Amino acid sequence: MGYESVVAPRSRQGRKRQQALPEPRRPRPALARAGLVAAGAGLGAVTALAITAETGAEFRAAGGAATFLGSLTGLVGTYLALLMVLLVSRIPAIERVLGQDGLLRWHRRLAPWPISLLLAHALFITVGYAQAARVGLWHQVGVMLSSYPDVLIATVGLGIMAAIGVLSLRAIRRRLRRETWWLIHLYMYLALALSFAHVLALGPSFVGHPLTRIVWSVAWAGTAGLVLCYRFGLPVVRSMRHRLVVAEVRQEGPGVVSVICTGRNLDKLPITGGQFFFWRFLTRSMWWQAHPYTVSALPQPPYLRLTVKAVGDHSAAVARLRPGTRVAVEGPYGAFTKFAQQRPQALLVAAGIGVTALRSLLEDLPRNAAPVVLLRGTRPEDLVLRKEVADLVRYRRGRVHELVGTREQMLLDERSLPRLVPDLHRRDIYVCGPEGFVTSIVDLAARLGVPAEAVHHEAYAL
Amino acid sequence: MTAQPAPLTTHAEPAMGTVFSFTAVHGDRPPEAVRAALAAACRVLHHCDALFSTWDPASPVSRFRRGEAALGQLPPEFPEVLRECRAAKEASGGWFDPWAMPGGFDPTGLVKGWATERALAELRGAGVAGALINGGGDVAVFGSPADGPRWRVGIRHPWRADALACVVEVGQGPVASIAAVATSGPYERGAHLIDPATGRPASRAASATVTGPSLALADALATGIAVGGDEALAVVAGLDGYAAYLIRPDGSETDTGGIAFAH
Amino acid sequence: MRRAGWYLVTGAVAGFAGVLGFHVGGTAAPAVLGPPTRTPAASAAGSAPAATPSARAGGATGSARTAAGSVVQYGYGQLSVTVTVRGSQIVAVSVPVLHTIDQYSQQLAEQVIPMLRSEVLAAHGAQIHGVSGATYTSEAYARSIQSALDKLHVR
Numbered sequence: 001m002g003y004e005s006v007v008a009p010r011s012r013q014g015r016k017r018q019q020a021l022p023e024p025r026r027p028r029p030a031l032a033r034a035g036l037v038a039a040g041a042g043l044g045a046v047t048a049l050a051i052t053a054e055t056g057a058e059f060r061a062a063g064g065a066a067t068f069l070g071s072l073t074g075l076v077g078t079y080l081a082l083l084m085v086l087l088v089s090r091i092p093a094i095e096r097v098l099g100q101d102g103l104l105r106w107h108r109r110l111a112p113w114p115i116s117l118l119l120a121h122a123l124f125i126t127v128g129y130a131q132a133a134r135v136g137l138w139h140q141v142g143v144m145l146s147s148y149p150d151v152l153i154a155t156v157g158l159g160i161m162a163a164i165g166v167l168s169l170r171a172i173r174r175r176l177r178r179e180t181w182w183l184i185h186l187y188m189y190l191a192l193a194l195s196f197a198h199v200l201a202l203g204p205s206f207v208g209h210p211l212t213r214i215v216w217s218v219a220w221a222g223t224a225g226l227v228l229c230y231r232f233g234l235p236v237v238r239s240m241r242h243r244l245v246v247a248e249v250r251q252e253g254p255g256v257v258s259v260i261c262t263g264r265n266l267d268k269l270p271i272t273g274g275q276f277f278f279w280r281f282l283t284r285s286m287w288w289q290a291h292p293y294t295v296s297a298l299p300q301p302p303y304l305r306l307t308v309k310a311v312g313d314h315s316a317a318v319a320r321l322r323p324g325t326r327v328a329v330e331g332p333y334g335a336f337t338k339f340a341q342q343r344p345q346a347l348l349v350a351a352g353i354g355v356t357a358l359r360s361l362l363e364d365l366p367r368n369a370a371p372v373v374l375l376r377g378t379r380p381e382d383l384v385l386r387k388e389v390a391d392l393v394r395y396r397r398g399r400v401h402e403l404v405g406t407r408e409q410m411l412l413d414e415r416s417l418p419r420l421v422p423d424l425h426r427r428d429i430y431v432c433g434p435e436g437f438v439t440s441i442v443d444l445a446a447r448l449g450v451p452a453e454a455v456h457h458e459a460y461a462l
Numbered sequence: 463m464t465a466q467p468a469p470l471t472t473h474a475e476p477a478m479g480t481v482f483s484f485t486a487v488h489g490d491r492p493p494e495a496v497r498a499a500l501a502a503a504c505r506v507l508h509h510c511d512a513l514f515s516t517w518d519p520a521s522p523v524s525r526f527r528r529g530e531a532a533l534g535q536l537p538p539e540f541p542e543v544l545r546e547c548r549a550a551k552e553a554s555g556g557w558f559d560p561w562a563m564p565g566g567f568d569p570t571g572l573v574k575g576w577a578t579e580r581a582l583a584e585l586r587g588a589g590v591a592g593a594l595i596n597g598g599g600d601v602a603v604f605g606s607p608a609d610g611p612r613w614r615v616g617i618r619h620p621w622r623a624d625a626l627a628c629v630v631e632v633g634q635g636p637v638a639s640i641a642a643v644a645t646s647g648p649y650e651r652g653a654h655l656i657d658p659a660t661g662r663p664a665s666r667a668a669s670a671t672v673t674g675p676s677l678a679l680a681d682a683l684a685t686g687i688a689v690g691g692d693e694a695l696a697v698v699a700g701l702d703g704y705a706a707y708l709i710r711p712d713g714s715e716t717d718t719g720g721i722a723f724a725h
Numbered sequence: 726m727r728r729a730g731w732y733l734v735t736g737a738v739a740g741f742a743g744v745l746g747f748h749v750g751g752t753a754a755p756a757v758l759g760p761p762t763r764t765p766a767a768s769a770a771g772s773a774p775a776a777t778p779s780a781r782a783g784g785a786t787g788s789a790r791t792a793a794g795s796v797v798q799y800g801y802g803q804l805s806v807t808v809t810v811r812g813s814q815i816v817a818v819s820v821p822v823l824h825t826i827d828q829y830s831q832q833l834a835e836q837v838i839p840m841l842r843s844e845v846l847a848a849h850g851a852q853i854h855g856v857s858g859a860t861y862t863s864e865a866y867a868r869s870i871q872s873a874l875d876k877l878h879v880r
Contacts (some may be wrong), residue, residue, distance in 0.1 A: 033732050040736025041743070048744035485854060596855040607854055618858025629853055645857040671857060 024272040027096035027339050035094055039083060042219075046075040049212065053204040063131030070125030071204065077117030078199065081161075081192060082223050084110055089227045090333065092234075099335030100276075100292075101458060115165040118195075122158055150198035157194030160187050179289055189227075196220060235278075235330035241265055244304065244327040246281070249319065253384040256353065257319045258296065258307045261327055266301035273298055273338060273364035274357045274430075274458075277331035279306065281321060289314055290330055294458075296356040296385065298363045307385065309353035336430065336458040338364040343454055345369065347427040349412075349441055351376035354433030357458055359385050361430060362392040371398040372421050374412075376437065380404050412440075414447060428454045435459040470608045471496050477507040478515070478574055480598030482581070487608050489591025499588030503581035503595070510577035513539055516570055527566035543569050546576060550682035555697035557686030575600045575644055575681030582640060582677075592633070601643040602677040603633045612722075615643045617671050617707070627709055631722040632673055642677035646670050646684035667691045667708050673721055674704035692716070794873030808873035 050072035059068055087107040095103065130140035145152045164185050167173060173181055199216065200206050206213050242263040252258050263269075278290035291314045296307035310316040336357055348358045348371055355375060365371055373393050377383040383402055393400045401420055403410040418424055429450060431441040438459040445455045469488035474481055484503065486496050515521045522540060525531040533541060547560045547569050560569045578597040582604065585593040592605025594613055603613040613633040616626040632641040647669040670687035672680040687694040687706055698706040698718060705720030791809040 036729055036732035037736035037739075040733035040738075041740030042736075043733075044737035044740030044742070045744045047737075048741045048748070052745065052748040483855065594854050596857075599856070599858045601855050601857050603854075613855075614853045616853040616856045618856050626853075626856070643857045647858075669858075 024270050025092070025096065027335065027337075028093065029097050031093045032097035042079055042083075043076070046079045047072070049205045050075045063128040065128070066124045066131060067128030070121050070123075070128050073117045073124060074121035074199070074203070075205070077114045077121055078195070080110060080117065081114035081188075082219065084114060085189075085192070085223055085227060088231070089223070090230045090234075090330070091226055092230065095333055095335070096339075097335060099458075100333040102335065111168065112165070115161050118158055119162060122155070150201050154195040154198040157191040160191035160194075164188055164191070235328070238269075238330075239280075239328035242269060242329070244329060246321050246323050246325040246327060247303070248323060249321050252307060253381050255310045256307060256384045257310075258305055259318060259321060261304045261306075262302045263304055264302065266299040266304055269299055269304075269332070271295060271299060271332040272334075274336040274361035275332040275334035276357070277306075277329040277333070280328040280330070281318070282326040282328060283321070286314065286317055290328075291315070292333075293318075294334075294356040294360070295332070296359050297388075298360055307353070307356045307359075334458065336432065336456055337361065340430075340456045341428045343426055343428045345371065345423070345427045347372045347374070347421055347424065347429045349374045349376070349429065349431040349433075351433030351437040352382060353384070354431075354437070354458070354460065355383070355385050355389065357432040358430065359389055359392070362389065362396070365396055367396055369396045369398065371396060372427065373398065373400045374420065375400065375402045376410065376412075376433070377402075377404050378406060412444060414444065417444060417448065424448065424450065428456065430456045432458045433460065469493070471500065473500050473504075475504045475507065477504070478511040478577065478597070480574070482507055482578070482595060482597045484585075485594040485607070486585055486590050487592040487605060489589070489605075491588065491590050495588055496590055499585050499590065502588075503584040506581045506584055507577055507597075510539070510573060510580065513537060514543070514569060514573040514577075516568055523567075523569065527568070543573060543576060546678050547572055547682070550679050550686075553679060553697075553701055554683050554686035554694060555690075557690035557694040557697065558682040571646075571685040572678050572682045574598065575602070575642065575677035575679075578602050579640065579642070579677045586640075599645055600677055600681050601632070602640055603642070604640045606633065613641075617643075617645055617669070627669065627715075628707070628723055630671070630673060630707070640675060640677070641673065642675065642680045643671060643673050644677060644680035644684040645672075646681075646688040667710060669709040670695075671707040671721075672698060672704060673706075674701070680704065790877050792873045792876040794876070806873060808877065810874070810877050 050068070053071045054064060054068050059065060084107055087103050087110070090100070126140055126144060127137065129144065130137045145155060164187065167176065167181060167184055176184075200213055206216060242265055244261045244263040246259055247262045248260045250258050250260070274294075276292050276294040278292050280287060280290040293306045293308050293315075295304065297305045308315050308318045310319055334357075338361065346365065346369065348361065350358045350373070358373065362371065362373075371393060373389060375383050375386060375389065380402075383404065386400075386402065390400050403412075421427065429441070429445050431438050431445075438457045442455055442457055446452070471484075471486045471488065471493065473484040473486075475484065476482075482504075484500055486500060488496050491499075512518075512521060514523045516523055516527070518524060522531060522536050526533075526536060526540070533544075550572055551559050551561075558571060560571065561567050574597050578595050578600055579602055582593060582595050582602045585595075586604055590605070592603070592607055592613075594601060594603045594607070599618070601613075601615050603615075607613050612631040614629050614631055616629050618626060630643060632643055647667065667688050667690075670684045672684040672687065674680045674683075683694075683698050683701075683704060683706065687698060687708055690697075691710070692708065695706050695708050695716065695718060698704055705718050707715070707717040707721050709715050789809050789811045791807060793807045794805055
């Protein structure tokens with residue numbers, strides 16, 4: 001198959017690999033559950049902190065209510081901001097269970113809350129302090145910025161957060177290049193760092209309370225450590241360890257290329273079928289971007305392959321990569337793996353370039369897995385890697401259905417799918433492809449009564 | 463009340479929103495007389511409190527502020543306090559101005575000292591050898607303390623806990639003359655720390671102390687210096703018998719000379 | 726992850742209850758506000774400063790009685806003064822409860838309270854006879870002391 005036939009001695013296709021890869025690390029759902037409980041506990045704890053920051057009498061005093069709201073919004077908002085950072089810190093244990101796309105989805109959904117709460121916090125605290133001191137609001141603003149420790153720098157941080165929030169509004173974000181928006185939103189790290197000091201200097205729950213100070217500081221330091229370690233450190237270490245270099249770029253179909261890389265120690269790469277990397281090709285024009293592409297076959301040391309469809313600037317540039325280009329990677333990421341399987345068998349559904357994830361996932365299935373694979377494409381040449389898929393499926397005593405044609409011609413609905421797959425109740429559904437396609441299949445599965453835990457999806461945002 | 467090697471009676475009396483602490487050196491007066499004098503002094507304080515409490519909406523000063531009572535309808539202490547206020551405003555060069563307060567005329571900055579002096583007069587009239595009244599930070603003395611020739615008063619440090627900025631000695635030997643120490647600072651929030659020019663709270667000084675023969679005036683002058691800083695200090699320097707000591711927000715100090723610092 | 730919401734809610738309840746329980750059942754250490762570099766001298770105060778009961782042999786007979794004054798709100802926060810008397814003589818005051826809304830009030834209160842304490846005890850035998858200083862916080866202090874004295878039926 002694939003590159004093996006080009007550079008390595010021929011071996012029977014679809015059969016034994018040349019070198020057995022070590023068993024990849026299993027996701028442990030218990031860890032993710034524990035993480036959820038911890039996240040919830042943190043939220044409950046900061047809420048309780050806010051409530052205990054003031055006594056009833058203080059609450060009733062001038063400015064008491066506003067200050068209480070300020071404490072609450074500040075504590076909860078900051079906590080949620082830390083959670084946001086943790087969600088995208090790519091901690092492997094969490095990422096294996098929840099998947100990078102799931103984590104990103106939560107990150108995006110959560111995003112408006114910390115920013116809004118922290119803006120409200122600044123407002124409430126200023127109003128509350130002004131009322132308590134019986135001075136005008138603007139005077140209080142001046143006092144706080146000039147006399148209260150670390151407030152000015154925290155306000156700068158808040159301004160950065162607000163700016164990022166505004167730029168992330170869909171109407172404005174649309175007008176920015178994705179890379180520009182991405183770089184600006186990285187400043188959130190700076191904004192958080194700037195805001196750290198004023199909490200310990202001024203927060204009623206912290207000043208004079210050594211225990212809360214320690215816990216808060218440890219939480220921040222821990223988050224920073226995790227980010228440095230897993231978001232930045234681990235990818236660098238891995239890239240340096242495996243030294244990936246582009247060996248060959250070959251055409252797979254219209255607009256689709258496979259990039260075959262060589263690397264060292266690929267037998268130690270902890271990748272499972274269906275996972276992806278963020279790929280950073282170190283050329284002058286591409287080094288500063290990292291894009292996610294699925295690994296389209298399990299590593300065959302020293303080779304690693306990814307298959308890319310040209311849909312944007314970066315993916316089009318991938319087709320023009322020259323052999324010898326060095327590659328840095330972040331990953332492997334993704335929960336779209338064999339480990340997610342609950343039921344005895346699997347149905348794999350792919351449209352277009354989504355076949356890449358299925359292709360490597362198939363390699364992980366045992367010989368008697370008997371998978372059913374549905375490949376969707378508008379034209380026959382859109383079904384890339386179909387021969388490899390067919391070989392892998394045949395070896396595993398499964399079936400491939402190639403559904404070529406328009407959407408209307410090849411409609412997958414409540415009647416056609418059960419006809420194609422009569423034993424749907426015994427199968428997990430893995431679906432991969434463009435977002436619209438994935439959504440329609442997921443909805444269809446729900447309508448057919450397949451429980452959500454048995455449906456696994458990876459959508460490519462185009 | 464306790465008897466001391468040099469007979470001394472102390473007492474603490476909450477009034478006017480603060481605690482007045484009394485120290486009376488008996489001299490040759492019997493303890494009962496001293497106690498009676500202390501009780502009379504406390505009555506004076508409560509009487510002034512009833513007249514001049516701006517927190518009590520029914521008090522004469524509150525009615526005056528709302529314009530519900532004319533001067534003629536008010537007790538005789540009122541015109542006296544008004545006169546003192548006018549004199550204090552003039553002496554402080556306008557930096558102390560009870561008429562420039564939000565809500566109307568507010569003599570609070572002066573009344574506590576004025577009331578203290580009247581209470582002290584009760585003790586002096588009773589013939590004790592010396593007495594000190596500390597009305598929440600405003601101190602008036604006469605005579606000598608039990609343990610030395612002059613009374614020693616610590617000036618609270620404006621921003622260090624448990625610290626004094628300095629100690630001053632007040633009180634002359636002769637029983638007749640009263641000496642006073644009054645301190646004011648922006649940390650003392652409230653209506654009496656408003657800058658008359660802007661109508662907003664002022665902070666040109668961290669702490670201002672004034673010593674002199676009249677606590678009422680010293681009180682007002684200290685308030686004025688707390689608002690006006692060095693400018694107001696210069697005004698007080700020109701007043702006979704009064705001396706001032708100023709701590710600026712940056713920690714530097716200055717005084718007009720005439721303050722007897724002790725260590 | 727199924728039932729993710731349940732895990733979150735369970736954790737939230739646990740965290741909330743834990744912090745509340747810790748706060749309520751915690752030590753009597755008061756919530757002291759103020760810049761971290763300063764020693765919160767005032768509020769954790771114990772009993773009287775050096776020069777007291779033993780010197781006052783006379784009228785301060787009987788056992789010491791202590792009462793906590795009501796918690797008084799003074800516009801920038803609240804405090805409660807605990808007063809110990811022997812007979813009708815105040816022998817010790819402390820401020821176990823002191824909360825203020827903003828840091829500067831706390832600075833003020835921290836600085837004032839010890840001075841007031843020595844003032845109420847009339848600085849017997851000490852180098853100074855009194856302290857001249859701030860007054861605003863004294864209101865609440867005085868009212869709380871008064872309520873403690875009322876509880877002890879002193880004057």
